[in-house]
Amino acid sequence: MxxxxxxxxxxxxxxxxxxxxxxxxxxxxxxxxxxxxxxxxxxxxxxxxxxxxxxxxxxxxxxxxxxxxxxxxxxxxxxxxxxxxxxxxxxxxxxxxxxxxxxxxxxxxxxxxxxxxxxxxxxxxxxxxxxxxxxxxxxxxGEARRPDIRIEASPDEVAAARRLLSTHRVDADRGLLVLSPGAAFGSAKRWFGDRFAEVADRLAEERNLHVVIVGSAPERALAESIQAALAGPATILCGETDLETLLGVLSLASLVVTNDSGPMHVAAALGVPTVAVFGPTDADVTGPVGPRTRVVRRHVACSPCLLRECPIDHRCMDRVGVDAVVRAARQLAAPPAGGDA
Ligand code: SF4
Structure with missing residues (x-):
């Protein structure tokens, strides 16, 4: 039939x-x-x-x-x-x-x-x-050609993103470094805000990018702590993007640095260079899929635990250093790339 x-x-x-x-x-x-x-x-x-x-x-x-x-x-x-x-x-x-x-x-x-x-x-x-x-x-x-995961932001989604950025006086064409430091699942998936800030400062200066922080409304406090730790300026969009506008913002990014989260998967599928920090989850099962992605993780015996909160010392994240994330981002600047950093 x-x-x-x-x-x-x-x-x-x-x-x-x-x-x-x-x-x-x-x-x-x-x-x-x-x-x-x-x-x-x-x-x-x-x-x-x-x-x-x-x-x-x-x-x-x-x-x-x-x-x-x-x-x-x-x-x-x-x-x-x-x-x-x-x-x-x-x-x-x-x-x-x-x-x-x-x-x-x-x-x-x-x-x-x-x-x-x-x-x-x-x-x-x-x-x-x-x-x-x-x-x-x-x-x-039956088996057939395997489709790719690629999606594109629609013109309306890009226009909505440009409008939002312009209300924050951000030129969407100047090059954006988007940080997605939250993780709705729980704190175990979150790399540390001060390390996000250090990565952002180094990459933004090196590549002349403007830092934009995305996330949900409850993640605004986290974003503000990162903003305060940054040497350079940053724009916070937490709680201001529906999913369509987020698609538009991510599609305008030159680089995305993220935890294992929904925005990570969206950015990867949009084909935007995406560096993802993994700890308690298994990148082999839920890692980003897309043409320009890098996963940064450090193998520890307790990972993947799939827990929402770390019951010990969060060593899976603590062992991921700023240099490794910066290095992964630099590698993505010279495609093709893939695999762990
Ligand atoms: S238990 Fe291990 S894998 Fe799980 S969050 Fe803590 S350090 Fe990470």
């Missing part, structure tokens, strides 16, 4: 959503004339509003059981032929089942095997998350 209407249930977090882009593109390539609807949480939707590989974005609020039923009803009304379920949740499979979608493709996890048509066995080993999503598509529809 060739499906006419497909719903893709997207991942719930920005980083995972970026890493699912090759899988989404693969669905588009296999079904070029199908109408593809992407169902995602509202805070992820901005990534895909101008994406050419989906026809529309449908957002549903955080579900309780009532919302499950509403989603299933709406699926039935829309009459999808195929659901691709990227999250492994019971809820995503149940809503497609109750929504009358005849083909429901997902990994056979989370007590939901009986809801899937077909259930797809989990891949062996610990593949990178981007390969994990793509494997699901390949198992269901």
């Amino acid at each position: 060739t499906p006419g209407k497909i719903v893709i249930r997207g991942p719930n977090w920005v980083g995972d959503a970026v890493l699912s882009i090759p899988a989404m593109k693969a669905v588009r390539e296999r079904f070029p004339v199908a109408e593809i609807t992407l169902l995602v949480r509202p805070w992820v939707a901005g990534l895909f509003r101008s994406a050419p590989f989906v026809d529309s974005v449908w957002t549903r609020p955080k579900p309780g059981v009532t919302a499950w039923i509403e989603t299933a009803r709406e699926m039935r009304r829309r009459g999808f032929d195929l659901a691709l379920l990227l999250p492994n949740s019971f809820e995503s499979a149940w809503t497609a089942f109750a929504g009358g979608v005849p083909a429901r493709v997902g990994y056979a996890t989370d007590t939901r095997r009986w809801l899937l048509r077909p259930p797809v066995p989990l891949p062996e080993g610990r593949p990178h998350q981007a390969d994990y999503y793509l494997h699901l598509v390949e198992e269901a529809f």
Whole structure:
């Protein structure tokens, strides 16, 4: 059967959503004339509003059981032929089942095997998350050319970024060094603010870049501490960017220095030179994917622990020095590059 209407249930977090882009593109390539609807949480939707590989974005609020039923009803009304379920949740499979979608493709996890048509066995080993999503598509529809992860900011997104920067009297064309020092997951993923500041001072002076700090509103205090530690000027945009504007800002960057975070994945997929500091998480599984990325990490016995807060002395981050991050950034200035610094 060739499906006419497909719903893709997207991942719930920005980083995972970026890493699912090759899988989404693969669905588009296999079904070029199908109408593809992407169902995602509202805070992820901005990534895909101008994406050419989906026809529309449908957002549903955080579900309780009532919302499950509403989603299933709406699926039935829309009459999808195929659901691709990227999250492994019971809820995503149940809503497609109750929504009358005849083909429901997902990994056979989370007590939901009986809801899937077909259930797809989990891949062996610990593949990178981007390969994990793509494997699901390949198992269901056969192997084909592997799409890249690349995305582009739309003209509207770039214009929104330019407007925001101009309100801070920043010339977007002078070259931006964007710092993303936060990490919503928890403090364990955060490299130290004073080291971000030292890296920024060195690189900004060396390459004549203006420092911009992005993040959420609660991360503004962290950004202000970095700003105070800097010898040169910096502009703080924390809490001022929706996802579309963040895409625009990152697309205008000459270099991004970041923790393991959603903005890291967005910058990498935009093709912006991106240096990422890793500690408690596994870069082999969730590292940035893109043509110009570098991961800086130091191997310690307890990593990856995947904890939100470090229960010991944060040695995984403490052992990452400023020189290593600066060196990685310099290496990115001379592409091609890849691998660990
Ligand atoms: S337990 Fe180890 S890997 Fe985890 S945050 Fe602490 S130092 Fe890093």
